[in-house]
Amino acid sequence: MHNKTITELAKDLREGKFSSVELTQSYLDRIKKHSELNCFITVAEDFAIESAKMADIKLANGDASPLTGIPIAQKDIFCTQGTKTSCGSKMLDNFISPYNATVVEKFNHSGAVMLGKLNMDEFAMGSSNETSFYGAVQNPWDTSTVPGGSSGGSASAVAAHLTAAATGTDTGGSIRQPAAFCGITGLKPSYGRVSRYGMIAFASSLDQAGPMTRSAEDAATLLQTMSGFDPKDSTSMNKPVPDYSMGLNNSLEGLKIGLPKEFFSEGLNDSVARVIETAVDEYRKMGAEIKEVSLPHMKLSIPVYYVIAPAECSANLSRFDGVRFGYRCDEPKDLNDLYIRSRGEAFGDEVKRRILMGTYALSAGYYDAYYIKAQKVRRLISEDFKQAFSEVDVLMGPVSPSTAFGLGEKTGDPIEMYLADIYTIAVNLAGLPAISIPAGFVNEKPVGLQIISNYFTEPHLLNVAHKYQQTTNWHQQTPKGFE
Amino acid sequence: MEWETVIGLEIHAQLATKSKIFSSAPTAYGAEPNTQACAVDLGLPGVLPVLNQQVVRMAVKFGMAIDAEIPPYSVFARKNYFYPDLPKGYQISQMDHPIVGFGHIDIDVNGTKKRIGVTRAHLEEDAGKSLHENFHGSTGIDLNRAGTPLLEIVSEPDMRSAQEAVAYMRKIHDLVRYLEICDGNMQEGSFRCDANVSVRPKGQESLGTRAELKNINSFKFVEKAINIEIERQIDLIEGGGTVVQETRLYDADNNETRSMRSKEEANDYRYFPDPDLLPVEISDELREQVKADLPELPDAKKLRFKKQYAQDDEIATTLTSSRQLADFYEAVVEISGCEAKLCANWVCGNFLAALNKAGLNINKTPICQDRLAGLLKRIADQTISGKIAKQVFEELWKGDATADEIIEQQGLKQITDSNAIEAIIDKIIADNPNQVEQYLSGKEKVFGFFVGQTMKASQGKANPNEVNKILHNKLK
Numbered sequence: 001m002h003n004k005t006i007t008e009l010a011k012d013l014r015e016g017k018f019s020s021v022e023l024t025q026s027y028l029d030r031i032k033k034h035s036e037l038n039c040f041i042t043v044a045e046d047f048a049i050e051s052a053k054m055a056d057i058k059l060a061n062g063d064a065s066p067l068t069g070i071p072i073a074q075k076d077i078f079c080t081q082g083t084k085t086s087c088g089s090k091m092l093d094n095f096i097s098p099y100n101a102t103v104v105e106k107f108n109h110s111g112a113v114m115l116g117k118l119n120m121d122e123f124a125m126g127s128s129n130e131t132s133f134y135g136a137v138q139n140p141w142d143t144s145t146v147p148g149g150s151s152g153g154s155a156s157a158v159a160a161h162l163t164a165a166a167t168g169t170d171t172g173g174s175i176r177q178p179a180a181f182c183g184i185t186g187l188k189p190s191y192g193r194v195s196r197y198g199m200i201a202f203a204s205s206l207d208q209a210g211p212m213t214r215s216a217e218d219a220a221t222l223l224q225t226m227s228g229f230d231p232k233d234s235t236s237m238n239k240p241v242p243d244y245s246m247g248l249n250n251s252l253e254g255l256k257i258g259l260p261k262e263f264f265s266e267g268l269n270d271s272v273a274r275v276i277e278t279a280v281d282e283y284r285k286m287g288a289e290i291k292e293v294s295l296p297h298m299k300l301s302i303p304v305y306y307v308i309a310p311a312e313c314s315a316n317l318s319r320f321d322g323v324r325f326g327y328r329c330d331e332p333k334d335l336n337d338l339y340i341r342s343r344g345e346a347f348g349d350e351v352k353r354r355i356l357m358g359t360y361a362l363s364a365g366y367y368d369a370y371y372i373k374a375q376k377v378r379r380l381i382s383e384d385f386k387q388a389f390s391e392v393d394v395l396m397g398p399v400s401p402s403t404a405f406g407l408g409e410k411t412g413d414p415i416e417m418y419l420a421d422i423y424t425i426a427v428n429l430a431g432l433p434a435i436s437i438p439a440g441f442v443n444e445k446p447v448g449l450q451i452i453s454n455y456f457t458e459p460h461l462l463n464v465a466h467k468y469q470q471t472t473n474w475h476q477q478t479p480k481g482f483e
Numbered sequence: 484m485e486w487e488t489v490i491g492l493e494i495h496a497q498l499a500t501k502s503k504i505f506s507s508a509p510t511a512y513g514a515e516p517n518t519q520a521c522a523v524d525l526g527l528p529g530v531l532p533v534l535n536q537q538v539v540r541m542a543v544k545f546g547m548a549i550d551a552e553i554p555p556y557s558v559f560a561r562k563n564y565f566y567p568d569l570p571k572g573y574q575i576s577q578m579d580h581p582i583v584g585f586g587h588i589d590i591d592v593n594g595t596k597k598r599i600g601v602t603r604a605h606l607e608e609d610a611g612k613s614l615h616e617n618f619h620g621s622t623g624i625d626l627n628r629a630g631t632p633l634l635e636i637v638s639e640p641d642m643r644s645a646q647e648a649v650a651y652m653r654k655i656h657d658l659v660r661y662l663e664i665c666d667g668n669m670q671e672g673s674f675r676c677d678a679n680v681s682v683r684p685k686g687q688e689s690l691g692t693r694a695e696l697k698n699i700n701s702f703k704f705v706e707k708a709i710n711i712e713i714e715r716q717i718d719l720i721e722g723g724g725t726v727v728q729e730t731r732l733y734d735a736d737n738n739e740t741r742s743m744r745s746k747e748e749a750n751d752y753r754y755f756p757d758p759d760l761l762p763v764e765i766s767d768e769l770r771e772q773v774k775a776d777l778p779e780l781p782d783a784k785k786l787r788f789k790k791q792y793a794q795d796d797e798i799a800t801t802l803t804s805s806r807q808l809a810d811f812y813e814a815v816v817e818i819s820g821c822e823a824k825l826c827a828n829w830v831c832g833n834f835l836a837a838l839n840k841a842g843l844n845i846n847k848t849p850i851c852q853d854r855l856a857g858l859l860k861r862i863a864d865q866t867i868s869g870k871i872a873k874q875v876f877e878e879l880w881k882g883d884a885t886a887d888e889i890i891e892q893q894g895l896k897q898i899t900d901s902n903a904i905e906a907i908i909d910k911i912i913a914d915n916p917n918q919v920e921q922y923l924s925g926k927e928k929v930f931g932f933f934v935g936q937t938m939k940a941s942q943g944k945a946n947p948n949e950v951n952k953i954l955h956n957k958l959k
Contacts, residue, residue: 026661034770038769078529079527079528079529083527085528087528092528097525097527097529097530098522098526099522099527101529120581181561187904196531197529197530197531198529198530199529200528200529201529201759203758204758204759205758231533232531232533233530233531233533234531234532234760234761235758235759235760235761246890311755314563314753315561315563315571315572315573315753315755316572317572318563318565318572318573319526319527319528319570319571319572320528321565321567321572321622323567323570324525324526324570324624325527325528335567339565359753362753362754363751363753364753367753367754367755371755
């Protein structure tokens with residue numbers, strides 16, 4: 001039963017082929033069996049079984065929603081009442097949230113069963129899941145490689161069938177890149193589509209939560225539950241939520257696809273490029289028109305991102321001061337010692353690096369040169385996309401210049417790690433929706449195709465992704481040993 | 484050398500909302516520590532601020548009242564610094580785009596009018612409180628106050644004396660209460676002030692180095708703190724020293740200012756726009772609504788009182804010092820139908836004196852406008868004399884009875900019946916032959932003795948005019 005999509009599982013649960021408790025137990029067993037992947041920070045076994053029992057009652061009474069009884073798992077960045085919420089950090093190793101994130105509330109309300117909390121880069125800062133206080137996560141396709149990050153635990157767990165689906169968050173590619181590395185479907189919605197309340201902030205103007213699933217169809221089901229205006233989040237958009245499943249099978253005849261030439265320039269691995277070109281050909285066969293476009297400022301997205309994201313995070317992470325919750329050093333001598341040692345001992349190197357960069361960029365005398373300038377370039381990047389979407393319906397390209405790299409391969413060179421996010425970051429800076437779907441393999445490692453669409457056109461994005469998955473079976477591949 | 488003082492004030496007015504500026508927790512003062520702080524106020528991981536729209540209205544109201552520019556949009560920014568009572572490690576404030584732009588306030592010192600510029604007013608959240616007592620060497624944190632809405636009102640360096648600074652502060656204090664956007668309670672910290680003070684040789688154009696005096700929580704202390712700081716700076720310069728830019732704390736017990744931190748030790752607050760909050764747009768619709776809600780302002784009201792009630796400046800100033808008092812006065816005039824002057828004398832006289840003596844605010848007055856009007860009516864129609872009225876007033880203060888009930892129950896009605904007064908006078912003349920003789924032999928002062936005796940015998944109720952008339956007749 002663990003090989004099925006959510007649509008299939010929901011059907012089977014309704015038909016009584018198995019109960020939610022049985023389904024949940026089978027996933028819990030798999031989580032235990034494959035614990036070496038290190039996907040979970042917390043497995044909420046008792047909570048999951050209790051929720052499954054409730055779901056079975058709902059199913060029996062016929063008042064179930066599409067997610068009732070479906071086991072999912074939450075990235076450990078979402079506050080869950082009563083269960084540890086660590087954000088992948090020693091700082092919050094002892095933190096039990098007194099409230100639920102809005103996303104968590106929505107899943108609970110839908111009757112989904114939460115299996116546990118998924119591993120991630122510390123405070124979502126990283127592209128390989130190696131900055132987690134709880135250790136690296138393995139990629140089930142090749143356990144010597146990284147699953148990507150920061151939602152690495154989510155991607156690995158979905159790929160290894162340890163959960164039917166997972167949530168992720170994406171600040172600069174943290175859903176799409178691990179989805180690509182692990183051969184699953186990962187959607188970053190438009191900024192403002194999903195509430196950020198209760199999602200521990202990394203860079204507030206870029207963070208967005210989204211589904212990580214086995215198919216575009218499943219992503220539509222999860223997004224339906226996650227989306228919507230939240231009065232607790234001033235940046236969430238007060239805009240009606242469309243039916244994400246309705247148009248999945250719409251014809252792509254006449255679809256205008258733009259290929260940004262900057263996505264196919266130097267730095268892109270040749271084999272990855274060929275996989276993407278083959279995928280684009282598949283769309284051509286479905287009646288799409290292909291056109292080259294340009295995003296001239298895209299090359300500036302990495303420097304812009306590494307000013308804005310650290311600037312925001314330097315303030316967002318100030319609340320972790322050892323005073324009210326989280327880690328506090330032993331026997332502080334005085335207030336300064338309390339701050340310095342609590343933060344010094346509990347934050348990892350990557351988090352410290354970004355706090356330092358952000359603090360520097362906001363300092364008197366540097367603010368205009370860094371922060372203000374970065375915001376100006378950010379607008380230019382958005383303008384590029386606006387221009388592109390006046391010519392085409394969607395943009396396509398790779399998610400990452402390469403496939404999953406080896407564990408430990410890039411940890412010594414942060415800049416190299418940062419540069420690998422070149423294809424995903426601009427999308428966050430512009431606030432656009434984008435999806436990564438499996439498009440083939442290079443040396444038995446998955447390659448993700450990235451599709452970007454205009455603001456709040458997720459139904460269209462999902463339609464374009466789903467049609468591809470109707471004619472290809474890349475998304476149905478399972479890593480060896482995890483069948 | 485002759486010195487000139489330059490003063491600018493930063494006033495923090497706590498906005499009188501029921502809930503906090505970015506959360507729904509209540510703002511009530513004096514609760515048990517940490518009982519009025521929700522997840523947002525505690526700065527828990529994942530929480531987000533949501534702007535209380537009430538504070539926007541209040542700030543716009545203030546802006547309109549000082550004739551300020553109100554820009555079409557304003558932006559919240561994060562002011563970063565670490566302190567245990569600052570839960571997020573940053574304060575949400577406004578920097579480059581405050582909600583209220585340049586405006587002005589007119590003050591009056593010793594009859595001279597002066598216009599003081601208001602540079603800006605911006606919205607921000609208050610921090611919590613560190614408690615140093617009863618924690619055995621540790622520090623306690625109370626976050627009840629964290630997130631309380633503040634309007635910081637920044638003046639131009641337009642004031643030239645402590646007296647002007649106090650006049651300006653009072654004017655703002657009156658105004659925010661008039662607008663009902665701040666309760667003005669200085670003991671509870673709802674209205675507090677920092678003062679930037681510098682001195683320069685008279686005639687010099689450039690400003691001297693300033694010191695910022697922190698946290699002065701009464702009008703009296705503002706005046707004292709500024710004066711003592713001026714003295715300190717002049718002494719320092721005349722003794723060959725230089726003033727350094729620094730933050731100083733006023734110590735009321737010793738009447739001195741003490742250095743808190745120098746410019747070098749000052750934080751780099753690293754302000755940047757808060758990405759959790761959208762820019763606040765001030766629509767034309769909101770402007771219209773607020774404008775329509777704007778009450779008559781203190782200056783306009785005072786002018787009207789002087790004209791409508793023929794009052795002198797002092798009386799009009801007193802009566803319009805608070806909106807409630809002005810409303811009370813006008814209600815008394817209307818209900819009693821008495822002369823405005825009689826009403827003003829009573830409200831400014833006995834009534835305010837009694838309130839002050841009891842330490843009460845006008846909204847806590849034990850005598851409502853109806854009961855005071857009832858008393859004044861009986862003075863005007865001569866049912867009671869002014870002297871008896873004071874006695875009735877005291878009864879009004881103590882209980883719930885109306886003036887008429889008190890007059891009736893205690894038989895205080897003035898005796899105007901000349902026969903009754905004549906009978907009393909006849910008896911007094913008969914009982915005091917010596918005094919009669921003295922008077923008749925030319926000692927006119929003795930007349931007062933007879934008046935006094937008559938009033939005493941009538942328990943003050945005899946109509947004094949009648950008494951005079953009859954006595955004159957009888958003692959011819």
